Amino acid sequence: MRILVFAKQVPDTTEVKVDPVKGTLIRDGVKSIMNPEDKNALEAALQLKDKFGAKVTVITMGPPTAEAILRESYAMGADEAVLITDPLYAGADTWVTSMILARTAQIIGFDLILTGRQAIDGDTAQVGIEIAEHIGIPVIAYATDITLKDDTVVVTRELDNTYEVISTKLPCLITCTKDLNKPRYMRISNIFGCFDKPITILNNSILKFDKNEVGLVGSPTKVKKTFTKGPKVQGTIFNGTPEEGVEVILSKLKSEKIINA
């Protein structure tokens, strides 16, 4: 069985801060990490490999520095790593990104594709599902449990008010949540070896898109502007005894008509 895992390198958004004076993002010194739920997808792939035997290929698209998460994947136990990188692809939105990843999957071949539910830098949760549509295979989103029997996968997933148990036949794509598993640590023995393992580079000379189909130009959506939210007008700050503090709260509750005056 061949399993593809699509992973993304993202800035650790919990560490991104806004410059209060300039109102711009401070990205300096913010470390790049493997998107957390993509790591859950990789763990799910490795568990299936442990149980049934499989070849696990991790694929990422990004600048050459995105190689770091592929090395990490090797250290966790992946068998093969692919970096899709081409200046033509810069600025791709979710639709174009999923087109490129879909074509890559079709060239490599697969029985199962696993991705994270969403990436923490964009939180769109679109790319995995769109890959499935471009290839024309079934998709199951938000997996919290995956079991495999012959060519049938059974997935439990959580929706807003329900849990669903869904089955489908391979080949298919599953998007994984952090509730699915706890990703393993890198193995010391693998860490030593991971830097010697080959990384396959794919660019547009292999994927062969027309330059108008990809990157910023080919993307249906464009960013018109970005901005940081200005600070809200400061309310009252009260620094006194608890008794006085409670009086301030009570008078606010009265003026807001939450309790009777």
Place this chain on the structure above:
Amino acid sequence: MIMVYCEQRNGEILNVGFELVGKAIELSKNLDGQVTAVICGHKINHLAEPLIHYGASKVVIVEHPLLEKYNVDAYTESLYQVVKAENPEILLLGATLVGRELGPRLAARLKTGLTADCTNLEIDQESKLLLMTRPAFGGNLMATIICPDKRPQMATIRPGVFSLPQSNKHSKGEVMLFTPRLDEEDIRVKVEKILQKVRKHKDITTEKILVAGGRGIGSKEEFKLLEELAELLGGGIAGSRAVVDEGWLPKDLQVGQTGKVVRPKLYIAIGISGAIQHLAGMQESECIIAINKDPEAPIMKVADVAIVGDWKPIVRRLIQKLKQTMKIEEEKIS
């Protein structure tokens, strides 16, 4: 025309559908004024009326036995056929978990762009394009996205972002029945079982008053005080991502970028520092009271009233005072 997909569950339309119809009506004033609501299911004719009352000029009822329960394959194909037949300029969907699965599958099939989890929608006066604003980088940055060439312009919007419009029983509108061409073979994912979640708490997006706790609360046990306060005020409890990750509160009660977006009348934030991801989920609340020992915490900057201090003596005393006030009230009545 603006089309709104209104999700129904067990024969009831989710509020987010009405919220989006309300917003679409507002947007359509800068366009041709037409708002079409779409509902999918089996035996759901009765759902057209409330949508007309909320102001939809037309309701398309997509009716098929295979649509009785939500299924991504059947629903994507049906909506695809409706969009191809009706050609909307704009298509809006609620960003429920179902909408966030259906939206991308449909957008990819329609070969158009999709902007997820928008927090604001406007029409550009000159170009008449839909301006879709959404948070990125965990809420640190806001981006306004356009979809200039492909149609429809698609967006998903979280429940509770827009307010519920006024319903008018005298509103009139057109109702159209649409039967999609669907085959059993089109449905490749099979729903084997549906289990209802057992909820101990009310849905926090509908609570008028929320008492929310963060890591500063200290432990799971200490939330009992917050529950007591919430109960006295007639509201519910909620929490930050940190307390959900700690396992002090269930995920359903998480407010923020990766949790729920809430806009209650009153939001009391206790021991929550106010990471940008949390603020993104609650800063539209009508009134915010924050209690925190750090006067520099970001939550204090968005609060209408910010109390600096150790939360426990303050909340204990507040509970005591509220009980006294209520007792006086009861005595007055009797």
